Amino acid sequence: MTSKISRRAFLKGSITAAGSVAVTTGVARAAKSLAKEDIEPLVTVIDISKCIGCEECVYACQESNASKFPEPKKPYPKMYPSTVPVQDWSDKRDTTDRLTPYNWLFIQTATATVNGEEIELTIPRRCMHCENPPCVKLCPWGSAKQEDNGLSRIDPDICLGGSKCKAVCPWDIPQRQTGTGLYLNLLPALAGNGVMYKCDRCYQKLEKGENPACIEACPEDVQVIGPRSKMVEHAHALAKEMNGYIYGEKENGGTNTIYVSPVPFDQLTFEKGDGKPHLDQVDNKMANGNNIARAMLLAPLAGAAAAFGKFYKQVKEDE
Amino acid sequence: MSSAHTFRKLVYGITLFFITLSGFGQMPIFDRYHISDIPGLGWLAQFYVTHSIHYLFAVVLIALCVYVVLDFLLDKKGFPRVTAPGLVKVFFILGLLVTGGFMVVKNLPGVYFSHVMIYILDLSHILLCMALLMASAYTLIKRKSWVR
Numbered sequence: 260m261t262s263k264i265s266r267r268a269f270l271k272g273s274i275t276a277a278g279s280v281a282v283t284t285g286v287a288r289a290a291k292s293l294a295k296e297d298i299e300p301l302v303t304v305i306d307i308s309k310c311i312g313c314e315e316c317v318y319a320c321q322e323s324n325a326s327k328f329p330e331p332k333k334p335y336p337k338m339y340p341s342t343v344p345v346q347d348w349s350d351k352r353d354t355t356d357r358l359t360p361y362n363w364l365f366i367q368t369a370t371a372t373v374n375g376e377e378i379e380l381t382i383p384r385r386c387m388h389c390e391n392p393p394c395v396k397l398c399p400w401g402s403a404k405q406e407d408n409g410l411s412r413i414d415p416d417i418c419l420g421g422s423k424c425k426a427v428c429p430w431d432i433p434q435r436q437t438g439t440g441l442y443l444n445l446l447p448a449l450a451g452n453g454v455m456y457k458c459d460r461c462y463q464k465l466e467k468g469e470n471p472a473c474i475e476a477c478p479e480d481v482q483v484i485g486p487r488s489k490m491v492e493h494a495h496a497l498a499k500e501m502n503g504y505i506y507g508e509k510e511n512g513g514t515n516t517i518y519v520s521p522v523p524f525d526q527l528t529f530e531k532g533d534g535k536p537h538l539d540q541v542d543n544k545m546a547n548g549n550n551i552a553r554a555m556l557l558a559p560l561a562g563a564a565a566a567f568g569k570f571y572k573q574v575k576e577d578e
Numbered sequence: 579m580s581s582a583h584t585f586r587k588l589v590y591g592i593t594l595f596f597i598t599l600s601g602f603g604q605m606p607i608f609d610r611y612h613i614s615d616i617p618g619l620g621w622l623a624q625f626y627v628t629h630s631i632h633y634l635f636a637v638v639l640i641a642l643c644v645y646v647v648l649d650f651l652l653d654k655k656g657f658p659r660v661t662a663p664g665l666v667k668v669f670f671i672l673g674l675l676v677t678g679g680f681m682v683v684k685n686l687p688g689v690y691f692s693h694v695m696i697y698i699l700d701l702s703h704i705l706l707c708m709a710l711l712m713a714s715a716y717t718l719i720k721r722k723s724w725v726r
Binding site: 343390391396399400405406407414421422423427512544548549551552555557563566567 | 630
């Protein structure tokens with residue numbers, strides 16, 4: 260921890276300089292205007308080849324969102340049945356090697372073999388902010404919302420911590436903290452289990468026309484943010500330039516986070532598991548439901564055909 | 579009772595059962611209470627499966643509703659025969675179709691509903707479902723029919 264703090268101090272000067280540059284770039288200006296004008300969803304492009312794994316984005320994220328972190332009161336109410344898991348990260352707030360309710364962004368270290376040589380890549384990981392986010396669309400309690408600038412976020416005042424958002428998220432991103440939130444005022448023993456937390460893209464900063472904290476803090480300009488069409492173009496140009504690969508543009512029907520890597524994503528080796536999301540191909544999870552939704556438009560026709568058919572048959576019989 | 583009427587009742591009964599079950603399956607309760615551990619009920623804890631089943635039975639319900647309404651319209655004596663409990667259930671079903679319809683639209687890509695709107699839709703949909711279930715239980719126990 261101490262080494263991280265001193266490293267932070269060391270990098271502080273360069274961050275300030277990088278921040279000033281970022282604010283004055285065209286991309287930053289575009290993000291600023293889009294936050295107000297809702298023309299297109301905002302997309303971030305993450306150039307993995309630039310990331311040095313310094314974790315400045317991680318600490319900036321924690322600092323920027325500290326006021327949103329849960330402050331659960333102990334002891335937690337007993338939950339039934341006894342198999343319901345208590346998920347308590349309140350004593351492990353310093354954890355930075357995975358996603359937690361107190362750490363919405365972490366650096367994933369991956370290795371790959373290129374031309375017979377093993378290389379290491381560091382990847383900032385957080386919510387992908389899907390174009391059609393299952394966490395928002397399938398929340399049974401209306402706790403999650405998507406804003407017209409493409410970000411999705413969970414309202415901690417409404418969330419009951421059922422963790423359905425995590426179950427339907429292709430990357431299992433949201434993380435639960437027990438002992439906080441609305442469920443405590445309802446039936447804490449029988450329903451709910453806390454609040455789910457994940458990256459909300461620093462919506463409070465976007466509202467003010469600023470960039471998310473992780474982007475502002477990055478000393479290497481790993482991330483850029485801007486309108487979807489421009490960012491997709493930028494990601495493809497970047498991939499072409501480094502002869503690289505893209506992840507996130509098409510996954511789950513498209514996300515508002517696009518990674519560009521010099522190594523194919525399926526050749527990256529890294530630790531996956533709870534709080535440590537994969538980089539596998541993901542089909543559009545909402546596609547089935549939305550295809551059936553189209554069939555709903557035909558349902559009235561089917562009903563009408565059956566009714567008129569019956570009527571016609573009856574008339575014929577009466578004749 | 580005609581065979582068409584029996585078939586209609588059967589389709590409605592099956593639809594109401596599965597649409598309600600899959601609707602409750604949208605909440606993370608079957609896993610918590612180990613109901614999905616019962617052999618054959620594992621699908622109740624698979625949200626994408628229950629979501630698709632809910633939608634499929636919504637298709638059937640919409641078709642059935644349109645069929646019944648048109649059938650009553652074409653048979654001019656239809657509507658005056660509807661009983662008060664029948665009308666109450668019609669009201670709840672209509673509410674469910676309207677709120678459900680909005681929720682289907684909400685789930686389409688590129689559709690942004692306000693937080694309040696989503697919350698009202700979710701809450702009213704589940705409350706209307708509970709009301710329909712209670713009304714259905716009442717008419718079943720008291721042997722009240724939809725029509726005179």
